[in-house]
Structures are given as C-alpha cells and as structure tokens.
Amino acid sequence: MIDVSCALIISQNGQVLVAQRSLSMHLPLNWEFPGGKVEPGETAEDGLIREIREELGVEIQILKKMLPSVYDQGKQVIRLLPFQCKLISGEIKLTEHAAFQWLFPAELKKLDWAEADIPVVQNFIDEMML
Numbered sequence: 809m810i811d812v813s814c815a816l817i818i819s820q821n822g823q824v825l826v827a828q829r830s831l832s833m834h835l836p837l838n839w840e841f842p843g844g845k846v847e848p849g850e851t852a853e854d855g856l857i858r859e860i861r862e863e864l865g866v867e868i869q870i871l872k873k874m875l876p877s878v879y880d881q882g883k884q885v886i887r888l889l890p891f892q893c894k895l896i897s898g899e900i901k902l903t904e905h906a907a908f909q910w911l912f913p914a915e916l917k918k919l920d921w922a923e924a925d926i927p928v929v930q931n932f933i934d935e936m937m938l
C-alpha cells in the first residue's frame with residue numbers, strides 16, 4: 809500500500825484548490841488534490857508540505873486531517889491521506905499539473921476525479937454542508 813498525502817487548500821471565501829493531472833502523468837487529465845507519495849522517514853504532514861512546495865511553489869499550514877481513502881488501482885493500492893490546509897505565502901505556480909482552479913464545494917462533483925478522491929470529495933461536501 810502506498811501512502812499519498814493530499815491538500816484541500818481552502819481560501820478565505822470557502823473555495824478549494826483542485827488540480828488537473830497533466831498528460832504525462834499517471835491518470836492523465838484526472839482532477840485531484842495536489843500532493844504526492846509520502847517518502848520513507850517522512851510524516852504524511854511533512855511530505856505534504858514538501859510536495860505542495862514542489863508542485864505549486866507555495867507554503868501551506870495544515871489545519872485538519874480528514875478520513876483516508878483506500879483505492880485499488882490494480883497495479884498498486886493507494887491510501888490517500890487528505891488534509892485541510894490554508895495558504896500562508898506565495899503565489900500558485902504549477903510545475904507538474906496541467907491546470908488548477910478554485911471551486912466551491914457544490915461545484916466539485918462536475919469534475920472527472922481520480923477514483924481515490926471521490927470519497928474525499930463527498931466527505932468534504934458533507935462537512936461543508938453541515
């Protein structure tokens with residue numbers, strides 16, 4: 809099982825940042841929450857801060873851990889470890905993804921998500937609608 813941490817970066821007006829995988833990546837053009845594989849010796853939180861710095865060029869603060877989502881991709885089993893975060897500095901500059909957008913929770917379901925993200929999206933919508 810591969811641990812992948814990902815960030816739901818939430819803006820002050822309640823939008824969340826979503827990123828589209830590029831054509832050269834595995835799961836091309838699927839939407840996801842930015843992040844990546846947790847390296848040996850690293851916590852999920854430290855790995856996430858590092859990945860977000862690498863992929864988006866920004867610094868984040870982790871606010872809250874969400875429920876993990878386990879998904880069997882066939883070749884490997886992914887355990888997605890989502891965290892709600894906020895931006896603390898920098899401006900988004902993509903180094904790997906094809907695109908990004910800020911969406912309100914009610915807009916998230918229209919995207920073509922990576923399978924592992926679907927329960928994470930649903931949990932987030934449920935939490936925001938409370």
Ligand SMILES: Nc1nc2c([nH]c(=O)n2[C@H]2C[C@H](O)[C@@H](COP(=O)(O)OP(=O)(O)OP(=O)(O)O)O2)c(=O)[nH]1
Pocket residue numbers: 812813814833834835839840841842843844845886888922923924925
């Ligand atoms: N970062 C991220 N990865 C996700 C999400 N959902 C999901 O299934 N994944 C998968 C895609 C990849 O197989 C793996 C993340 O690895 P990675 O971000 O290092 O991606 P990568 O392009 O290096 O992956 P790979 O093709 O080298 O296996 O988890 C998500 O929301 N965020």
